[in-house]
Amino acid sequence: MNMRIIVLGGGMVGLHMLTSLRDDHQVIVVEKRQDRVDELKEKFPDADVLHGDACEPSVLDAAQVAGADVVAAVTGDDEDNLVISYLSKFEYGVPLVFARVNNPKNEWLFTPDWGVDEAVCSASIIVQLVQEELTLGEMVTLLKLRRENLMVEEIQLEEGNAVVGRTIRDIPLPTKTLVATILRDRRILIPRGDLTLLAGDKILFISEPDKVEELRKLLGLV
Incomplete structure (x- = not known):
C-alpha cells in the first residue's frame, strides 16, 4: 500500500524515516531550519522537503496535511510535537498520527486528547509498521490493541x-x-x-x- 506520509521535523529521526520509506511511499518532510532543508535537498534532490514551522497552519496547508495517511511529528521539541499532533488530528483529520517524545517526563501528555495515536521515542516503530506493508486500518487496529x-x-x-x-x-x-x-x-x-x-x-x-x-x-x- 503506497501511503502519503508527512514527516514534520527534518533532524536525524526525520532523515531516518525519509531514507527508509521514500522508495515505496510518498514522503514529504517539513523542516524549519533553512540550512537543514538545503542539506536534505542536496542529499536527496528528488525528495519533497519544505521549509517552514510545522506549528503554523499555513505551513501544514502547504504540505497538504489534510490529504495525508500518516503524520509523524518528530521535531526535537515536545511542545511543538504536541501542537502539530493536535492540529493534524483535529483540524486536518489525519487518520494516524505519531509523535516523538524527547523527554520521558512528558510522555504522559502524549495522549489521544492531544491527537496522538502513538507516542514513540524514535521513528523505528513507524518505519517497521509501514515496511511490514500493513494497511492504514491494520496499523490503527494494532495500536488500539496495545492501548487495551x-x-x-x-x-x-x-x-x-x-x-x-x-x-x-x-x-x-x-x-x-x-x-x-x-x-x-x-x-x-x-x-x-x-x-x-x-x-x-x-x-x-x-x-x-x-x-x-x-x-x-x-x-x-x-
Missing part, C-alpha cells in the same frame, strides 16, 4: 518448530490468545482451523502480555 493491554506478537515459523505441519485447530493455544492473520509468500491468509502451518509463515498473534512466554514455549522458540 493486549500484545501483538509476530512470529516467523522455521523448520523444526513444533507447530509446522499442524493445522491451526490442532494447536493448543494459551487462553485469551488468538491467531489474527498469517503472511505466506507475501499473501495474507485467513487463519481458518483447517489451515496447515508451514515453515516460513509469519503469524500474528494477539494475546495478553502474561501469555506471550507460554505461547513462545508452545512454538518451541524458548
Whole structure:
C-alpha cells in the first residue's frame, strides 16, 4: 500500500524515516531550519522537503496535511510535537498520527486528547509498521490493541518448530490468545482451523502480555 506520509521535523529521526520509506511511499518532510532543508535537498534532490514551522497552519496547508495517511511529528521539541499532533488530528483529520517524545517526563501528555495515536521515542516503530506493508486500518487496529493491554506478537515459523505441519485447530493455544492473520509468500491468509502451518509463515498473534512466554514455549522458540 503506497501511503502519503508527512514527516514534520527534518533532524536525524526525520532523515531516518525519509531514507527508509521514500522508495515505496510518498514522503514529504517539513523542516524549519533553512540550512537543514538545503542539506536534505542536496542529499536527496528528488525528495519533497519544505521549509517552514510545522506549528503554523499555513505551513501544514502547504504540505497538504489534510490529504495525508500518516503524520509523524518528530521535531526535537515536545511542545511543538504536541501542537502539530493536535492540529493534524483535529483540524486536518489525519487518520494516524505519531509523535516523538524527547523527554520521558512528558510522555504522559502524549495522549489521544492531544491527537496522538502513538507516542514513540524514535521513528523505528513507524518505519517497521509501514515496511511490514500493513494497511492504514491494520496499523490503527494494532495500536488500539496495545492501548487495551493486549500484545501483538509476530512470529516467523522455521523448520523444526513444533507447530509446522499442524493445522491451526490442532494447536493448543494459551487462553485469551488468538491467531489474527498469517503472511505466506507475501499473501495474507485467513487463519481458518483447517489451515496447515508451514515453515516460513509469519503469524500474528494477539494475546495478553502474561501469555506471550507460554505461547513462545508452545512454538518451541524458548
